[in-house]
Amino acid sequence: MGASKFFRRGKPAWTEARQPDKKKEKRRRNQGRGGEERRGEGLRHVGEVLPLPRRQRSLAGDPRRPYPQILMKRLYDEVCRHGNRKPNPLVLDLLPDEDKPPGDLAFHAAGNNRHTFEKSLRILPPDISCITELFLGFPKWSAVITALDFSYNFIGDAGAEELARLLPEAIKRAGLAHLRAFDVSLNPLHKKGGLAAAALIEKTAHKGDDGANGGRSKVMLQELRLASCELEVDSVVAIAERLALANRTLRVLDVSNPRLFSLQADLSEHYARMVRMNPTLETVHVAKQRLGDEGTRILVQGLLENRTLRCLDLKANNISITGASHLATLLRADSNLETLILRANPIQDEGVGHISHALWYNRSLRHLDCGMCALTGKGVCQVADAIERNTTIERLELFENAWDEDSAQRFHEVLEGVQNRLTPLALDFLPYCVPVKPHDINMQYFVAARSLD
Template sequence: MSDPTEVKQKYESLCHDNSCQPHSYIVHQMDIGICETPSGGYLLNLAGNNHLLRGGPNAPRIEDGDMSFLCATLKESPCIHEVDLRYNNLTDQSAPLIADLLKDSGSLQALNLMSNYFTKDAAKQIAESLHDNTTLKLLKMNGNKIGNEGGMSFAGMLQINAGLEILDLNDCDLGMESVLALATVLRQNKFISSLDVGRPLLFSVQDETTVHMGLMLRVNTVLRELHLTKCNMGDFGAERLADGLYDNSTLKYIDLSSNRITRDGTRFLGRLLEKNQTLEVLDLGQNRLECDGAILLAKSLRKNFSLRSLSIVRNEIRGRGLCEIAECLEVNRTLEKLYIWGNDLSEQKACKALKSLIDRLRLDKDNIDIMYYEADGKVFLSEQSHGVRTYYNYSPLHGPESRINQLSLLNNDYSSPVSIAAAF
C-alpha cells in the first residue's frame, strides 16, 4: 500500500476478518493522524498521552492485544516510514511482534517506544531483530526499564547493525557494564550520530563511565549528539570528557545536565570552549557552577564562536555571575539561545543586564527562558517555558508549538526547539 488512505482500510479489514473490534484510537489516528515527512513517507502518530484525541484520560491506550493487527498492517504499508507508540501499555508480549515487524519491514525508518513497559527480554528481542536491519534510523526506548542486560543487548547489536543512527536509552536503568559497553562499541561504530544514556544506575563516584566516554570521543568521528544527564559526573569526569573533546571535530551537542560539576569542572570545560570551535549546544543545567563557574564560562565565551545554545539553569548563580554572562554576549555574537532560570534573579543589576539583552534584540524572546516586567520602578524576571529539551517528554496539541506533531521523528536539527533532542 503506497497510499496512506489505504492503511486504515487494511487495518479494519484485518480486524473484521478475525472477528475483532478495531481499536478506536488506532482507527482515528489512521484517519487523521498520518502526516507526510520530508523523506516522502508518512508518520503514524499513536502516542498514548494524547488524551483529547483518545477521548479523555480514561480512554484505553494501545495494549498488547492490539499489536498483532497493527503490526500486520504496517508490514504491508511501505508508505509508513515512522511510527510513534510512546506512552502506551505495551509489555514484553508485544516484543516478538515488533521484532518481526523490524525484520520484515523494508520501509520503517523510525520507531518511538518511549515509556511503555518493556524489560530486558523485550530489549533482547528488539536488539536481535536489528542485527541485519539497515532501514531503521531511529529507535527510542527511553523510559522502559530494560536494565543492564537490556543495555548490553543493544551494545551487542551496535557491533553488527549498519544503519541505526539515533538510539535513546535514557531512564532505562542501565548499569555500569552496559554504559561502558556502549562507549566501547562507539569507538568503531560508524553509524550512530546521537546517543542518550541518561540516568544510569551507577553505584560509584569514580567517573568510570565518563572516563570511557571521553576516550571514545577522542577517536569517534560520527557522533554529533551525546546525552550524559544524571550520570553522577564530577569535576574529574568533566576534565576527562573535555580532554576527549579537544581532538573531536564532529560532536555538536553535549548534555551534561543534572550532574555534580562545580566551578573546578567548569574550568576545564571553559578551556575546551576556547579551543573547540565545533560544539554548538552545551547543557550544564542543574549542576553546581555558582558565580565562579559562570564567570569562567563567560570568559571562555568571549573566545568561542561556535556555541549557539547554552543552558545553565538552576546552578546557584547570583547577580555577579549573571552579569558576566550578559556582558560576554556583547563580544560573542554567535550564541543565540540562553537558558538561566532557577538561579538567583533577585539582584537589580543582573535583571537590568538581562532586560537589556532582550530590549536590544541581542536575544530573541523565544530563545531565552525569562521575560521581564517592571513594577515600582524595579525590573523583575519571570519564567518562560523555553529550554533545550522542552518537548522531550511530550508534545503539545494546541498552539504554535503543536506543529512538532507534524514533524518527522528524524528531524535532527538539535539546536531547534522542535528537534529530535527537544521534541521526541
C-alpha cells in the same frame, strides 16, 4: 537468387508455425498450479503476503503509480491472534489504511499516548513479539518505516532482546532498511536490555549489504535514545565501546539517567574514548551520571580532539567550579560545540565567570543553559557582560537562579543595546522596568520574569 534464399539469416518460415504459443503455455501452467485461485484465499500463514503482478508493484511513496492493496492491519490481526494477544489500538491507528498509497511511516507507539494510557494498554514483551513478527511480514513495497518509538512502555529486558534479535532480520526482509530513529526511553531494560541495545548498534554499524560488510544490514541507524532505562554500568560501557570501535552511522545518543550504585562506576573514560574515536556523533546526552569535576576533565580531554560534536548535555552531573573551568577551556579552544547544557550543576558565580570569559573568544556556541546553577546577581551580571561581547549566542537560559535588581537592570541595558544584532536572542526570562509612581522615571526598579516564548 536461389542461393540467397537458402542462406538468408533467420529461421525458415515453416519452423515458425511449429513453435508453441508461449503466452498460452505460461497461462496453462499457472492455472494448473492454482495461481489464479490463490489470490482470493488470503493469508495462509503469518508473514505471507498476497502475490501481485510486477506491473502493480509501485515504489513506496510514489502516488503517481498504481499501488497494491495494503493489508497491514489484517496482517497485524492475524499475528495477534496467533500469539493470543489483543491488538493494541495505538498500533492499529499507526498502520496505514487500505485505501491510501504507501509512503514513509513513523511508528510512534509511545506509552504516554492517550489511547494506551487511559485504557492501560501499554506495550509489553509479548506485544513486542507480535510487532516484530508484523515487521517481518511487511512487504518492501508497502511502506518505508523511518522511526520506531516505544518509549514510556513496559518492554523490559525480554522485549529488548526480542527487538535486537528480530529487527536485523526484519531490516533485511522488509521495509525497515530506511530506519533512522529508535527510541525506547523510560523502559526498564536493565542489564540484558542494554546489552541487547549495544548488539543492535553493532549490527546496524555500517552501510552495505550482507556480503560486503560481513553480515551487517543495510540500515543506517542515526538516532538512539535510551534515557531512564535503568541501564547498568556494563550496558553503558558496552554501548560506548560499540560506538568507539564499530559504529560509524549514529548521530544522536541519549543514555541519560542510568542506574549507578556507587561512585566507582565512573563512565567518563569510556565517554572520552567514544567522542575521541567516533567521527560521526553530533549529539550526546549524558545527564544524571555523577561525572563530577574529575570526570568532566577527562571528558574535555576527549572533546578537544573531536571536531564533529554539536550538542553536549551534562545536566545534573555534580559539576562545580573546577569542572566549569575545564569546560571553559573547551569553549576557549573554539571547538565546534553549538549547544552546552549545564542545568542543575552547582557551578556558582565563580564557575560561570570562567565560562563567561571563554564566551568572549568563542564563535561557535549557539545555545547555553545555566538554569538552576546556584548563581546570584553577580554571576548573572557576568553572563550579561559576555552576551554583550558575544554575537553568536542565539538562546540563553538563566531564569531559575537568584536574580536581584542589579542583574535585571544589567540585562535590560544589554538587551536594549543588542536589538540590532544579526542573530536574534531567545531568552527564558524577560527583564523589565516597573515604575513605583506613575509617570515618574526616577522612582523605578527592575525585575526579571519567566518568558512565555
